[in-house]
Amino acid sequence: MEAEDMENSIAPPWLELPPEITSSILQKVGPIEMLKSADKVCSYWRRLCHEPAMWRVVKMQNAGADFWDREDDLEKICGRAVECSNGELVDLSLEYFGSDNLLSYIAGRSPQLKRLRLVCSYNVSAVGFSAAVKKFPLLEELHLYYVGISKEAIETIGRSCRGLKSFKLNNQICRHPYIEYDDEAIAIAQNMPELRHLQLLGNKMTNEGLEAILNGCPRLESLDLRRCLNVQLEGELGKRCSSQIKSLRHPEDPTEDYGLDTEMHDFESFDEDYPSGFSDIDLISDDDDDYEFSYGSNYSDDDDDDEMFDY
Template sequence: MASASRTPTPAQPEQTRNWLELPPEVMATILHRVGAIDILANVQMVCTTWRRICKDSAMWRVIDMHNLGDLWDMEHDLEKMCKHAVDRSEGQLIDINIEYFGTDELLQYIANRSSQLSRLRLVCCHNVSSEGLSEAVKRLPLLEELHLYYTSIAKESIEAVGRCCPLLKSFKLNNQGSRRPHIDCDEEALAIARNMPALCHLQLFGNKMTNDGLQAILDGCPHLESLDLRQCFNVTLTGNLGRRCSEQIRDMRHPNDSTEDYGFDAEIHDCESCDEEYPSGFSDIDFLSDDDEYYEFSGASNGFSDYEELFFD
């Protein structure tokens, strides 16, 4: 018996997702992961819907100016972009991350317009001075987290932070670790101990403090829950001091603990082996750049480009 012929089932059209149909709050969450630089330089140029989302002040409560540090080849002005992002927050900014390009003037600009700021992160900002930071924190009474990576400040600035930011709970003052030459310095540790009694989390990666400085911190910061002393090679956690740390600190990182999860170049740069080309402690890999071209915040001219006129309306 011949088999009955079957009419072929027509292929179903492949369904595609229209990103423009996503709810605005979902789209905003997705776009925010791109980072502030790409949002200002690229994302908001895609379509009117994305531009409308990108101009919403709620998009700028958190500003992440992460970059790879290749500032010499960048065609856009990161400081100008950052100021524009702060302006878009309309005073709602609570969290900002600045890498490589921070200056005293930019920090003051942020402080003057962001009284609600609770988290400030500066990475390798050599143009931020102790005086500049001390002046800025006077306008940041709600600051709860201050994280400084390879950004040098004096003890006077630490004292100013402690006085002006009574809600400070997390402080990071991280530098490049070294064993030679042997230098002891407890100034920063003592400034922390005397001015930041409410601290819960403290990271002093590569600090020159001694056991005396650590003892002062344990006495002056009774609420400490976590303490990171990796590459603090002048500290010896033995005897009574070691026992006190284990009893008082819930999460303790010792000087010789692994740095695998640190996130930055943790190579120990002693004077004998230090590469002067990268005094901040960053390796070649940190200076790789993207191939993306940015136009509207170009630093090539003093005036606004046609793109900038569009975005600053």
């Protein structure tokens, strides 16, 4: 064999690494680069990138100047990640993208999901979320930041995810402290008895809603009420919170460790049906019809085996 042929036949150094080390390296590059670049390096990497164990945890964020242009692409990548998980997905986090169609697709293929986190997923509606969450019976942690869901959706979450232990429902804070709304708090109290951890930053509930939560969630260990401007932790209610809750964050406590916008905002108009300051209509993009998902109705309870993406 000629020297040039021998040189070309030498395997690249990364192929000599143990599979567990290579898998760890690939996971650090993140799901987007894994499915757009890393899986095209060689057949060995492609095989590892498509192992279900690599996709038990999926965390994706939409960021950069091309924010809106990338959303459709990110949904397709997320769909591919769900396919690669082969039903083993247990932890999913989506930031600044997501839609009813994507959630429906994920729900039909992720029966083992235990943790779900959505941040500013403006194209997720209360109706779409309610339809999806029915297929997450093992869900233990649900963290929603600036996602518009309704009282009815909270009730559906409680009925469908009986083992839910951690719930975060955080709204953008608006300057309407006189607006009082306890329906969300009461829905939590009546449908989530197993909660250990609850965060309701910026909620419009009053002391009545807080009392309902203390009565309905007896196992609650931590409660975050920061920026809940209608709650007054004084007198007997304050004493009860201090004695019943191990870790209590007060409405006036600082929010530097929160990580998202906690500045107060003025809204030009306010719909009484949506006390959080925005409606489902506000959260639906005009470009929703541009998404090409090949399955049928967004809210059907029947699984559809059609592929959502072209590989």
